[in-house]
Amino acid sequence: MRLERVIAKDARRATEQVIATFGPDALIISNQRVNGMTEIVVAVDTEDGTEASPPREAPQTARVFAPRADQGFGRSLMESLKPPVAVDRASSRAIAGTRTAEPEVADREPSAPSSAVQDVPPFLRNLASPPRPPAHTAPKQAPSRVREEPSLDTPPVSLAHAKDAEPLLAAEPAHSENSEGADQGLDSARARELVDMVRAELASMRQEIALSRQVESFPPGGSLNAALQPLAGALVAAGAPSGLRTLLLDQVRECDDIYEAVEQMKRQLGATLTPMERPDRFEGIHVIAGPSGAGKTQMLCRIAARHVAVHGPNSVAILSFADNRIGAWTQLQMLASRLGVDCFRVNGPDLLGPMLGELDTRKLVLIDTPGTGFVDKLDGIRRCAPRALFNLVMPADSSISGIARFIPSAPVTWNSVMVSKLDESACAWPLIQALCNHPIPLSVGSNHPAAEAPAIALSPADLVRHAFDQLELLAKPAARTRTPRAAAPKRTTTRVARHAA
Template sequence: MTMKKFLAKTTRQALMQVKAELGEDATIISNRSINGWTEILARSESIALPGSRLLDSAMTSKQQAEKALQAKKVQETVDLLNGRSTHKAITPKTASSSTEIMAAQEQPVEIINHPQIQGMLKEMREMRNQFQAQLEALSNSTLEFSPNKRDLMSQFLSAGFNLDLAKRVIGKLPSDFSAKEAKPWAMNLLAKNMQVLENEAEIMNQHGIYALLGPTGVGKTTTIAKIASRFVLKHGNQDIALVSTDTYRIGGHEQLRIYGKILGVEVFAAKDAQELQQTLEKLQDKKLILIDMAGLSQKDKMVNSQLDMLCEASHDIKKIICLNASGTLDTLNNVSKTFAGRGLDGCIITKADEAIGLGGVINAVLQNKLKVLYLTNGQRVPEDITLVDKITLIEAAFKPEDSDDHLSIVRPEDLPAFFSKSVVTEQGHAQYA
């Protein structure tokens, strides 16, 4: 039997000395720190020969120690993620493989003190706290509701409304209302807070200039053609004019010109504020002027220039934002807030036929306090446009996706024969049946 002391600066260095002189099967008698140095007392009783029983026993003990070490590492990781300390010494029952045991004593401390591990653990704890806060907020908002209110909350969220609006509406629900009374009451409350164009005469029978704003592809040009068609049906084509400022998109002006040619309406182009001012001066005698603004992303810096162009004209131009019914609530809110930099006079809900649900666009309209002038539900000119019935629109939002009932469109009854024979597509090409 050989017993010897080893002194080194770190435990790892001392263990390497033990392994070099006494072998991997050395037994650690003591391990202590002296003035910043590590002193290890170790002994070696025998040297295992290849193929001997002693070697087999040592290998078995080593495997057991490795398994214990792996299990301990897993538990340490769990403790670290839960914010618990892991500075305790490891004392496995099997002590035959002393090198692994001493390495296990030192490794957790190194893991904890590693800067990258510390940063990762901090981020994970912050994420866990955020998730817990959100779950608690959602849990508290539903636990305080009665079963009827929780069921109504589920219907609001399924329809596409956000949690904040749902909580505001349901929080005002009388506590003695039954499940059958709750939903109609909530829909009536939404309708009461929604502003819509009650009478189309506000547009058709009065002098007005309307500029349609919004991102590319939202349906501004087609919507202008539909409104112009309704005006022509009632008043003819002498008191209306169309203006295009879309000088960025190839063929943008031509698309509006095709619509104007079919309707017999004059179409003008204006590339800047000065040309727009001059054009509006020429059209002072027109009862209705519709301006097709260039489609711009809400992230485009030219949005402000576009709004300045309208404000610099010495005319009362009503700014109307087109909202894609199939867009997400966050996107619709972002679009509305960006184009509302100089104020908005209303909105038009477009592409309702492409939307899975209408809750998101209704939520955006209410949240941004926008007046809804029209709703479009297809590409046909002029059929697929209507004034908005608030109750019908909100009922459509709460209908399940697989419902066979669709939002009905009010169609003019006095359509001329040529409208029934010609349909203008979204791309601006006339197709004849």
């Protein structure tokens, strides 16, 4: 007797499939839901103690994806999508003998893709399989052709021919032989980044739960008076980290008024965060970095708009560095054209040095970077431009794990932190905690959905005020002021009125 597993959309179809495949004598052992499908485990009798012949229709089996440590994320996902094929020993030996007997025929005839590979979507095939060489490569007997690399002694491109420089820098790698392999490598890097983000988020959640259990002996609302318990509940509902929340409530434990406690917290956080001397002044080479989706390109254009309003469009230049995302270069071109600012594209650190040399006369050069693989890209910029200043763009709703990837584990020293998406109703408590632990000054922020709106100077008091404004607290009652009564007009007596008449 052996056990078989059948998966169908519902129990009726699964039962029909069991009867059609194994006959009415099959014994159903269990019936449960797996990943939205119905799974039935049946016991099937075997003849003479040996395994029965394979069924007419291979039943579907439930497979749970679990990436292996010795394989990449894409290859593990590819293998998990392949349906298992039941082949007995005799047939496997026959297949092995056929392959051994006819090696030349297999080499001459290209093998057709299996049904398992055909069922996998194209983007997963590219994700799982490594880059393949092009089909028109030379045979093994012929010497391999070596692709000529571009020489680094190429003279820098003049700004007078900016229109010609853009296709030279942007379009040449797009038509290279390794463009397909580069796209597959980029997809694989993004997949690994997503997996790392999920793991880091789960690790931060476990750490937060463990920290909350450690401070259970000092609960936020238990040792406080009744006036401060709504404040403790509002901080918990807003997602304030346990460490920061405990420290803030410990400082105002003796307060009797909730609004007085809020003002003390604001003053304490404002004194802890590091301000910037001149947050609205940007000169030289500034690199804009941050996670994917943080609004780096829009923040870069906001800074450019702020500078253009003072010094004019000819004093600013925008560079896109090694950003191969679909639509990123087009978006940057459109935003730069609205501001009237020159926009260039550089696909590697080899051409960054000559381009920055040509842009040496500009007062401000802004470099836009992608969020994927930021460690290598920032390190390449630092080696090519030692005078460059690195600025981190973080959204107001950043999580603890998302901030930990950049503060303080980045390969460069951050010049300032720029906060985006302040116009959304998001609490910036994890970001405030990170800036309290690591003294990085605040520079600018964005509180308007329009991309053309200039960036605003952001002080620690502004960020703290934004965080407390999102708390669900009762509005502070307005102070009552006594208004003096107006003097009543004197009444004219009847005698005076008659005398006047």
